Amino acid sequence: MSITESDVKERPACTTTSLSNYRWSDPPDENKWADCVHCGMCLESCPTYELTGQEQHSPRGRVHLIKSVAEGKLQVNEQFMDPVFACLDCRACTTACPADVDVGGLIEEARGQIRQAMPLTGYKKAVSKLFLESLFPHQQRMNALGRLLKFYQKSGMQKVVRKSGLLKVMPDHLADMERILPDIKEPVRKKYKGEKVINAKGETKHEVALLTGCVMDVMFSDINEATINVLTRNGNDVVIPETQTCCGALHVHAGEREMGRNLAKQNIEAFKDAEKIIVNAAGCGCMMKEYAELFREEPEWQAKAQDFSAKVEDISKYLHDTGYEKPQAEMKTRITYHDACHLAHGQGVREEPRNLLLDIPGVKMVHMPDAERCCGSAGIYNLTNPEMAGEVLKSKMKNVPEEVEMISMGNPGCMLQMAMGVQKYGRNQKVVHTVQLLDWAYQKEDELRGERDGIKRSQNK
């Protein structure tokens, strides 16, 4: 395409050396799009292309537009923002692409530029500030929010609200979310505060550090609890570094890369003594494995980030690699497994969690077609793009087999989204984290053993 006169006029005089319309530091990386040969092999993997059929909403289209801005053919404006922000960040295209184009990285870098070119205003700014700046990075405030939610549930207010019809006046997606609020329990970071190490049961084989996560520890502290149980049962001493913080994934997805960098630095420091960093939230794990990407312009931190990332491991992969005790008790349940995008596409972890589940006696695994398809959660996408997220969820739910009792997965965001799907489409599956199932199997085994021992003891009397 030729460059029009208006393009030339709009271009500021200071950029005579480059045609690029990216005017801030940390712009999309030319080497990343240079890998793209425009073959289109990624099209069908992309949920937003599947729904719209429009190429600006496809990986190939997004890469092409991002490149076009650098070539001076496009401006960073509202119209460019639409396809870039409608991306789910699901990384399915990364799996599909033969040339290994890092579409996700390009999208996030482009979002960084957009946020600087067009800072948020009004309501959106307030919401973003509230969540990203004032809430997620602050443990105390998250805990307070947890207490508030707990109060909301325990006090009977939840019942009142649900009866009152107040939900009807909330925007649809918020009302949907309210309906699936999990039971709020005590965060593990609070519970184990002051304990230097949570000791392995029996002989210590390894020492690991646990990322408790910001949302995870408030909404799903029982999953953190289960993770600690499973780790200690398998010979791991667990430490929970005090100064750790939110992983920054949501910030980076939202284009707030500077905030992301600050959080990354804090975590790199917090975990600097750890040998292994165990994560049970795929989204956080994926982000933490990609910290180096944030520091392209700070080589010193980039090196630190690389060392840090090499130590990050998803819980299921860690158990698979280091070995774990096979549970003995029968669970007798039919389950299906959903591949969280940031586990399957982001970290290449697919078989490990499935094998873990299959190792539990009595678990029958039913195949979910297109298990690797995004559920539409994608960080806070379901808050920012509710319409597209809803459509993606709809097609996901169609693939959940009718006959299963549970849907297992490795990411809290997906769990909320899938729970919403179950609720919305009148299904009756329980949504669980893989590590919870393993923990339950261990617990059941202990109970049975306890009973058996009890019987033995009473017989011996």
Add this chain to the structure above:
Amino acid sequence: MALKEVKTNDKHIRNLANIVGGARSILYHKEDLLAYDCDGFTIHKHLPKAVVFPKDTQEVSKLVKYCSDNHLPFLARGAGTGLSGGAIPVNGEVIISLVRMKRLLHVDFENRRAMVEPGFVNLKLTNSISDKGYYYAPDPSSQYCCTIGGNVAENAGGAHCLKYGVTTNHILGLEVVLPNGKIIEIGKNGIPDSPGYDLLGLITGSEGTLGIVTKITVRILKNPEAKQTVLAYFDNVSDGSRAVSDIISAGIVPAALEMMDKTAIEAVEAAAFPVGHPRDIEALLLIEVDGISAGINEQISQILHVCENRNVREVKVAKDESERARWWANRKTGFGAMGAISPDYLVQDGVIPRSRLPEVLSRINKISEESGLRIANIFHAGDGNLHPLVLFDARIPGQTEKALAAGSACLQVCADVGGTITGEHGVGIEKREEMRFVFTDEEIKAQTDIREVFNPDNLLNAGKLFPSPGRCAEIKKEMKEAAL
């Protein structure tokens, strides 16, 4: 997501939007249109006037009629994976995208046929019927995402077309919207060989210049009872190419017989689906035989024997389905894999008599040396369908032109040895001039006369398929502008 309202002073855009039901089904902002400025052939780029997304044949017909009545150039687009620029809007066309017409309408196992809408993706057909033991044979490497409508337009081939034939051998019926908006049905009820002219054959492979295909009835096949796949590594290209001829001469008709050279192997091994091929071999063959179980093993041992006679370094049979699948994924993503070793590539598509393979490959090698550009070869060796991939970097001034010249020289070689300039990717805008390598002016005129009948105003996908002096000048000008 897309704006809910169409806001523009252009009355054509507003009217087109009304036909397809509003803002969600039309794109007209420059930012969105840029995603449509080329297809899998990236050397020419041009913005369309608009992109519209009809949901059924009626809407296609109305769109076409509107364009025709108002003298707006238009063209059809599927997944945009075409490699010869067939879907590039060189005249600022209105693009009619068929991707939302993607239903599988009907499967008739008894009569072994299926009816699909044009936007239905090739591989999805096999995936939808494989549990019943059936499949759709034409398997272009782009089958993960290209549409069957696009396959009909390009008469697409694939690895398994050696034994089973290309798209045209599998089309039983078509519904077509003609350039005046009228809807016709060819091959009624999916019964081929109807009396009169062979319109099915004419439309298939016409590269979207005669009409827009809106329904397709295809033949489906029963899965072969047995299948075996062999991988053979050679230390020199001519041994590999001779083995290809020997296999066919031995009377074996492999389902597929594919070849990759050293540069191609370097790319696929550096990309997303490596299988661990040795990097120092000069050529590999991927050979598949299928059919009834009896006799398969014998064919395999014959193939192994041939390879050994031709000094194969290593040859092995796939242990199981998963190994076979990995070999194929590695092969089928070969073009895209070029991205791992080069920023841009231009793929050519010549066909030659199989026996001339060693000679042609060495001449291509020479073209590579002379142009200073690397050329990788991944191709359907069994039917002599070459795919030289010219690797270049469009950011370096002059390289694009060099690549085009090298590509054209490869086609000249194919024509010289009695072959032709395209096996399956079509002529598009890329090989218009090269049509002169194989057709006289009279022969070309006979074909453009046929186009006149269907497409008298030449509003539908003009400037494709045939060399036309006027147009050529225009394209050259465009290239100059683009290079600026």
